[in-house]
Amino acid sequence: MRALAVLSVTLVMACTEAFFPFISRGKELLWGKPEESHVASILEESKRLVDTAMYATMQRNLKKRGILSPAQLLSFSKLPEPTSGVIARAAEIMETSIQAMKRNVNLKTQQSQHPTDALSEDLLSIIANMSGCLPYMLPPKCPNTCLANKYRLITGACNNRDHPRWGASNTALARWLPPVYEDGFSQPRGWNPGFLYNGFPLPPVREVTRHVIQVSNEVVTDDDHYSDLLMAWGQYIDHDIAFTPQSTSKAAFGGGADCQMTCENQNPCFPIQLPEEARPAAGTACLPFYRSSAACGTGDQGALFGNLSTANPRQQMNGLTSFLDASTVYGSSPALERQLRNWTSAEGLLRVHASLRDSGRAYLPFAPPRAPAACAPEPGVPGETRGPCFLAGDGRASEVPSLTALHTLWLREHNRLAAALKTLNAHWSADAVYQEARKVVGALHQIITLRDYIPRILGPEAFQQYVGPYEGYDSTANPTVSNVFSTAAFRFGHATIHPLVRRLDASFQEHPDLPGLWLHQAFFSPWTLLRGGGLDPLIRGLLARPAKLQVQDQLMNEELTERLFVLSNSSTLDLASINLQRGRDHGLPGYNEWREFCGLPRLETPADLSTAIASRSVADKILDLYKHPDNIDVWLGGLAENFLPRARTGPLFACLIGKQMKALRDGDWFWWENSHVFTDAQRHELEKHSLSRVICDNTGLTRVPVDAFQVGKFPEDFESCDSIPGMNLEAWRETFPQDDKCGFPENVENGDFVHCEESGRRMLVYSCWHGYELQGREQLTCTQEGWDFQPPLCKDSGRLPRATWVSISLAALLIGGLAGLTSTVICRWTRAGTKSTLPISETGGGTPQLRCGKHRDAGTSPQQAAAQDSEQESAGILKGCREPSEGKVAGH
Template identity: 70%
Template sequence: MCSILCNFNKGKSTVTNLYALLKHTSTFKCELLWIIKLCQRSMNSTNCLGIFLVLCGLLYNFELYRSGGEGLFLFCCCCCSLDFFYYFFFPRDHPRWGASNTALARWLPPVYEDGLSQPRGWDPSVRYNGVQLPLVREVTRKIIHASNEAVTEDNLYSDIIMVWGQYIDHDIAFTPQSTSRTAFLTGMECQTTCEKQNPCFPIEVTINDTLTSGTDCLPFYRSSPACGTGDHSILFGNLSALNPRQQINGLTSFLDASTVYGSTPAIENKLRNLTSKEGLLRVNVKYYDNHREYLPFTDRIPSPCAQDSNTSECERIECFMAGDSRSSEVTSLTAMHTLWLREHNRLARALKNINRHWTAETVYQEARKIVGALHQIITLRDYIPKIVGPDAFNLYIGLYTGYDPALNPTVSNIFSTAAFRFGHATIQPIVRRLNAQYLDDPELPDLHLHEVFFSPWRLIKGGLDPLLRGLLAHSAKLQVQDQLLNEELTEKLFVLSNNGSLDLASLNLQRGRDHGLPGYNDWREFCGLPKLETQTDLNTVITNYSVIEKIMELYHNANNIDVWLGGLVEDFLPGARTGPLFACIIGKQMKALRDGDRFWWENDNVFTEAQKHELKKHSLSRVICDNTGISEVPADAFQLAKFPQDFKHCDNIPGMNLEAWQEYYQEGNLIITSLF
């Protein structure tokens, strides 16, 4: 292999031979990168760079061939080390900060059983503070699980606040799992084995667990390691500099509407209508929603999404395609993706109408810039203060004072894997669809959540408006200490990679251990909060003493508590929907995303003062008014409102005036920007 690379300039057939080798090799692909490092030492930098780029392309095509376009982290592991690749798009002094396909940030060192890669709970003989960690499925069953009937309504916030949280999470974080479905050493299928062999880290269950059908475990695939970390760090360094396993963020960390546009040029180009003179995004050419657009279908046909059992094969409704691959995960999320597709195209048409001289590229980029700004505004102005509360917002985020080039905006492992998953406890078990009078529609009855997993046909059949009305007029689920996740999530979770049902709570806990997240008390200490050692200590932040007793019965020692569970059961801060730990982590992350982004909408020279003034007028309610047939909405879409007394007609919902983006021609083709 190395001789092929090092003789790169000696024969024209090298690329063909190398591709053939890659296509048929069973070698773990990170080792190929190690081979490159060896070859680099015997070559000059110019030749090495050429080979490096060629192999990057081959690895990209190999992964494309193997995975159908998914799991291309390896390509970036290779190519993202070329700092100039990111220079123009990311912080100039730190071009890899926040870049897609780079490692999630670590705010505390990871905790692995072997100090390198092996997650907590991997070896049953290992003890933590003298005891074995509880099985995550037992934590779900005894502490987290709540029946669908035992759900408390949130009396302040609507169901759409939950959807926005999930949508924004998918804008800034996606951790790819191993593309291998089998154990590296033995070849056993992770779907069927209960042995712990990378990348298989099965979730053990007890004999009386009704979720499994005679098996002792639920399948779980470890997250892909960043190249040069974990077990393979020796290939990139030396024995004295082993690098513990890190996980990858497959998306750009920034709040940049990558849910709409994607995080790579390749995805972006697939989403664009490149024949349009108006800078539009592609839309569905088969179905329309009362003359309004749907997302295009994926080009991977037949797609794995569920179908209406009453629909013939020739009428298949495929998975939708959007900037994030999870857009068809649940209909409410699909609705949000659809809404912003329409908003981009609405803005693009309006901008082209007032700037006829603009090229399609100019229109597209300016519309994209506005959509990105709206995502930032709605999130930091309207959403986050409700989640962390006013005190934590002022403490951890505060007023915007400008771009800070020393602040790393990269999404942290603790935020992505634990803190921002608080929203799972706010998901309702029922999906409601309402008519124009915000009443139940007999033709569109309520659905259980598991009935809308990966079911885009339900959106085609029912349309966007009834679903959005249901989200606006009904409350979110309240996060209650003894009613955390409803049974739709703990007993009936449907994912495309699994033949049966899964448990979201167990997946979250197992993922935290997979990622080496330190325990609950370590993170409280990180945030300057007191460690909680005894049940009396825990009672200072967890009012429900019965929950404390159940936690200590399973964990025995407060230092063993998984951070996601510990943060989830804390009492809310005043005016918040999180406790002190998650408010701290979310607040710190949001400040980093805002102040570490040189393209943040409020930063100097990103928008004119006139444009900023107009952007501030806009809201999610205005976006709904502009892109649906809904005529009455709450002024604040996240605030729970009663119809009709608390709703406003769309004519009374303010929005931006795009004249602030208008340009004028003068003689000699000189362009003068509007001074609005």
């Protein structure tokens, strides 16, 4: 019966899909509403353009063999999670539709208008709905259980019940100033060559890199105060709070040009132009660059449009939660969280590498290949050009060894804490142990960042001015990461990256068997860790070698501006130019606008600029390129400013970073210092802990600096791990009053429970494993007579066997073929003589061609289906959606 029901649903969907062109046409014929019908046809065409480009990208990815180019590696590292990809696709369809309507309006009126000036509220609502954006603009349904007040949702949603999308994953970055787009809606700064700013065109970003930013690898000034770990922590924590995925397509939406090859601005291609004298021998005129994915419901941080009579300018998405919540360890989506957990463990552990160990300690597991694998292969394996990457809470864990090292360190710390907490509280379920360990690890991320890291970046005076002491949760503070923070201010750390990866022996000297590596030799190379002595040599190098000092005329080395992500001699990429181009792509206002935002004086003359940038030669070069101070890109202006006292940034970035950190802290209901999150005793213990203690507990190092961010000499500046303080987990031992009559019931079969308290009452919240449905009460309360209800049951939900799914899939293909035939007849009847749309086929030349036939609507694409699964899983975090064992998880 279930199989029959599924087949029936599939048949209905296929027939609906086949008859959609007829319905659109019939709407105009029967009801006489040409405006709405015109919108529907534009939406159909926009879907065709976006899906054709995505299909072309998929085909090219599948055909690629051999070592990836730097641009392809960058694209791989910016791949969105499935839910992010669905939202990005819907947003691109919506924006493409609005742009098409703008062109139509301009043709009719013979004048340029803002894209939404002539669109009614009803039409914008239709666009939002039919593009697939509307579900991601509505506020999510927040669970109402005590568990939701005890542990944060993996998506970050519902942290603030009045604004449930604030800080959640897959929502728009915050705008602190209105964006600057050349068409007022979407086109980046620098998109149109003839567009002038204060009478001058913007300089090509590659020219800015060559003349102001780039220096040779040999020109490095060491930081006298801080270790390389300060740089690594900044990059790691950035990956905890911000990830802006690139466009879902790497081909132009109009025409299908490969963004890897074209040097024309065709959305989403926004290539970095190269001057003739700076082009490589092959004569390449540009470097590939893909625009960031758009966000649904742009404007007010992904909330409802509010007034649907206006559609806000293009906004970019944050694929992660904005909160400092250790999403680098646990992920920001239910689907990734399930991949990361070890479901065979009663201790709530995370998965580790199945076979490789580091002197008995765990490594990160390998990720399932993402069609195909992208990292460097294991050395010495003949015929291999690519290898798997590590699986972690953030997909960039394999980018550089320092990132891999910190991801590995915190994987081990979670498993260490979970095992210890289970020993203290044997009655805790695996879920309870996992959530408590996750909460502690998140708190340690917050403590190390706000107590130890940020004050060193801002300096004590700016930290006091912009961050200050914690005064409690502020429900009016929006913690959403801002566009300018993610795209400009927090990228200051790129100027502190040393061109060498240093690995040291047990005496903290250069390792005789592991010499230093140039950075380009270690990009996306898990085997640098696995076959390079393990974690300890890397951690020693981060602790005992200084960071690169950010100097105004030594901003970034050639490893980042000429050899970024280079695994072969095929091509190059330039991180500095990418940063500048990304700021323009995101429509960030110029340097002076942000200075004014922070209450700093605008710089109007060369003399003004020289007060902010002490190096006269650098100031002159910048002004010579930009011609006017207002034209300076905010990332470059902030990067070149004089440091504040005892800081590693100038006044502008100190302001922007400080404001963001205060918002992340004060707007987080689960911030570790908030009184309901931990007990007084637990907070006291957490304050004792440090990054040095985490290193001691999870590596083979026996001596470390008391302050891991302070560079020191071995052995005089290093202490025994026995003297490094840490928290006592006894504060987490759970005891119950003597008159308690409830205790803990036995675990339910095929399910689990987590204990929490609300208004002084003990409660249990139950969940079932994936494939089982909860029958009975989800939440039980302890009363004077015992539990108020019997525990629920977890019944088989009737999940069909794999063989049945295969049969259904084959039947669906047959129905799809019949639907395609029907659609062909209808299209010829209703649209004779017009350009056909779907589906996509390939000619012998590999160019996607279009013909009238079956297609998938925005609501039924494979990515959409994956996203709907993910949304259901999100809602099921508290109601149950778990894997009974690691062995039963697909792909594990």
